[in-house]
Amino acid sequence: MTDTRSVLALILSVMILQLAGGLTGILTPLGLERLGVDASLIGFVAAMNAAGFMLGAWTSPRALALVGNIRLFAAGAGVSAAGILSLALIQEAPVWALIRVLQGIAFAYMFTSIESWLGEAVPARSRGNVMGIYHTAAKLSLIVGPFFLAGLSPLDSRSYIWAGVFLALALVPTCLTTLKEPPPPDRKAMPLGQLFAIAPAAVIGVVGAGLVNTGTLALLPVYFEKFDLAGGGTAAAAIAIAIAWIGGLIVQWPAGRLSDIIDRRLVVAGLTGIAGAAAILIAVFGAVIGETGVLVLIGIWGAGALCFYGICVSHAIDRTPPGQVPQVMSGLLFVWAAGSIAGPLISGVVMRLAGAVGLFGFAGVMLGLLAVYMIVRVRQRAPAESPPAGERGPILPSPLASVEIVPRDPTEGEQS
Template structure:
């Protein structure tokens, strides 16, 4: 608990930041649709945001070295708030695409600042528990954020003021903390071909996590805004988003613990199969099961789809030589970011071609394909020995993600 108290202000900052993240993730697709943009355009603009995030993740270590964690977080938060407020001033899809790139870069910088700081400040023996609290708090904020604007129109300026308010407020805990800023990070990239040879199942799993999860979540508000739950509109979308994240939050820890005891790829296959079946049931029987039924199935989808990324990363670490964990996790992040660029484009096209059936139909097929691939890889390549297997820790696809240290190599913790 002492380790958690020492970095509590950093965790609070991220929770406030993710309140804004949950809001903007809902408002952008709904606002674009209100302006007359179709699903494919909404997917393209979501891909622009993912591209900005990728740029931010790539350039953040250099930015940290130049200005430090506190100033980078504050500057990025200010840019993010300005980019959000600008959305309410000019209702044009091209302009929104540019602002979403800025927002992606800003969020990558803010996450990098906080997570590299956590990696330095938290002792190795406490890191798993602290990061569990960190990611749980972040998911709760993503669930709660949309409820702050429930009932407001998607282009109502008050919704964007709420988002900018949280982005600005997130600066306060970081600026008043007494925690010493960490030294600038040193990151040497790993060639993707080498990463693919080392852990091909992890690379494919992380790629499809970006494609399926980012693509589905980007179009989720469009799918659910016509529901009548809680009066419909933003309120219905907030309930849907909370249901998906709740599923991931509930199953994340049990799935991780199970993967420490049996073959991780089989657990990943099970999660993907569960999520894939739930997605196909929504696609095929969505109208028949009613709105409550769809929400229940969406929770099941979230439980599987939003839980397997961390297991893919853990599988890659199991096969990583000592001292190369930072490079592996950095490489996986960029694979995920690439998938996050492609995913919204594919989901937007699928929704344009087949409306509601297309969005979850695509997700269901891809998830079932991934489940099959994981089972095939288990048959082709044996699991690592118990001595090689690293204990699972909750990990989400955010820059650097406290990867400064290899937990199996105490010599790096100096």
């Protein structure tokens, strides 16, 4: 626990940051819908945020080298706070698209700042343990954050003020920490080919997390709003998404601890295999096992699918040469963002063509392929040797700021 206490201020900052990120991810699509914006344009605004995140991830090593971890985090939080408050002041879709690009860049800077700092501060012996605590705290924030919007309109200025408050408070722990900042990294971003050469399993796993998880989470509300649970509609969708995140919350810390003991790729293979099997069962038997059965399987899917990203990144850091942690982190965030752009598009197409069978079938097949790939990599390449304690530590990835839910077009049919 000593290793965790040493970086507690950084973890607390990200936990508060995720409260704001979760609020923003919900406010943006619902606010645009309330303004009468077409669903396709709402999706475009979400894509612009992901594109901004990619740009921020790619340029963050240079920014980090220029100003340092604390100042980069502070600048990102300031820009994000100004952006979310501006959404309440200027309610025009083109302006919102621009603001979301800037917020994407800012969030990438903040995550790279904190996570590269963690990578230098925590010894390798406790990588999985600290990663589990980090992700557990972040997931709790993602679950709790939306409750601050209860009873408020998506265009109510108080909704945006709440997000701005959390972004401002996220500055406090990081700016007041006595933890020594790491030395400036190399300013150049790491080429993707070099990143893949360092840890191919990590790169494939991170892309898969963006591709499968983002797409599935974005479309879960459309699937579950037809359920009778809690009266159906958005209430049923919210419960289903909460169950998925709670599944991930329960398994996150034990999975991290286990990955400190055995090959991390085997842990990823187990998690993706379980999640893939749950998704296939929903695709094949979802129509006959009843709502309770589907909800149980959603919880199992979340327990596997929403946990393996962090272990993939920890595996990459196991193989990262000293001094290159920020470049590896920014590169992995970049490829995650690429997958998160493609995921909702592909999942949307397969769901439009085959309904729930297409959505969960695609997720199940992709997760199954990830499990097989991890096992193959274990046979092809031995685990990395742990460096001496304190030499270098983990980069602990965020679940990322939010998943934007594109509201369903009411003209497509009546809610059941």
